Amino acid sequence: MSSFQFYSAKKLLNLIQDSKAMNICDIMLKAEEELTRNNRDRIFENMRYRLSIMKDAISSELSNEKKSKSKMIGGESEKMKEIKNENIFLSEIMRRACEYSLAVMEKNARMGRIVAAPTAGSSGILPGGIIATEECLHLSEDKSVEALFTAGAIGIIIAHNATFSAAEAGCQAEVGASSAMAAAALSSMRGMSPEQCINAAALALKNMLGLACDPIGGLVEVPCVKRNALGISHAMTASDMSLAGIKSVVPFDEVVLAMNNVAKSMGENIRETSRGGLAVSDTAKEIIERIREKRRK
Template sequence: MFNRAEEILQKCKEENKSISDVIIEKEMESFGLTYEKLIEKMRESLEVMKLSANAGLEKEVKSVSGLTGGNAKKIEDYKNKGKTLAGNFINSAMAKAFSTAEVNASMGKIVASPTAGASGIIPSAFLSVKEKLDLSDEDLIKGLFTSAGIGEIIAKNSTISGAEGGCQAECGAAAAMAAGALVEMAGGDPEDSFNASSFALTNIMGLVCDPVAGLVEYPCALRNSSGVVNAITSADMALAKVQSLVPFDEVVDAMSKVGKSMPAALRETAMGGLAATPTGKMCSKKILG
């Protein structure tokens, strides 16, 4: 078992292995599964991710409450017009992130990676980079193990719960998990991966969790969309060999302290932030009575 990123990095260096290789070996030992069985279980998660990330691109997916929905298709249609500011790649990733968030809000099937509220970031990042770099499903499956290893370190030393640490713990953790994996899939080394994860958490440090009407819809879907962009830019910085001044383990420790310092109103209680605006209160009253 690994408790800190430095332990994973040491193992990678000693055995000249990738993060995914090290995590796969650890999982095989922990659960008593063969390599083939473990890969197959992760393949099942990948297939669910594919479905949720693409469901909202051709037809509008509306939430049960009616509060949100249809934005994945809007971004996809906008992208297809060829006149975006950020380009097709970024807009495609944003659309896929919205799609999974909308599937979640409509009570559809998603992979909570690491949570339902942040479930759009990893699928959209992985599937967009798959297209760009012509990766195989096997590459993505290994990347998911890299993400899992990074997420486990965050969960052990901080939190992945918005109720405990704000949205930095959900969309921040998901972006960090995605960024580190993207680096590995793009050919970076383990140190680069943890630099990318550090950047992703640093960029979102202190983000509050303020769901309107207490629902995992708004601004959650928006933050999934911006979260995948955070992951991609963080990966690019690391692949360019930009170094994180503060090591990943220390960034996670800082994130934990910041989360504990947040007032309860800013930790998924729907008592502060956007949820407490006049419009937020009006939506809450309309939906919940």
């Protein structure tokens, strides 16, 4: 019996070739149909529902300048929206992606409802990139839903060979994985080939290897919120590089294994314990003291 399950990018590309599928999204849908015995429409609509939650998170959070409980976060997306400078480096699509990523992460920090993609700490990257691209390139909503399946396919390869747990592998497994997924997803939205999509994911993930998870006070706020905006800009750069024909010397599957290997060398202090890195900076100590005092009152 032929199967559409895949555990590597190599297998994914072979499946696309053998089944004459159009793209990564097609194979991902077939694999999900096979795994869950749900029909294609139901699966597609389920993903559309997730996209709608992502859109809600963005629209409800924009212009919300309220600070989070810790006072570390709040109003970032608004600032990114209002930026007016003729010398701005970012293109409109990238600026908007950053604004939206920040909005989702602010929502998350306030215990709002979001879609983990693949985790909550990296939940701003995909919505930011995909929705900004949909708007700026005037694409149909279906294209965004398809992009989420493409992102999911990249995520599944990472899940099978590594992890999304920052406690095991640091932030490379969260923002790193998410930006690789976004690089492929956004590439697919502008019609790049499956090989180019996977190459973009490889370029994005490579540059995130070894990223520490060192949140201040254990909160998903600093550096997580801003790192999502930087993560989506990073994914867009990777996609543009792939579009330009720049190839990752190390193929995607090997980059994922390298991520695992790097994780083994990372100390516990920088794996979501808040015992190292930014979490023990002088500023972090002051903030934690302030939060504790507030709690005692």
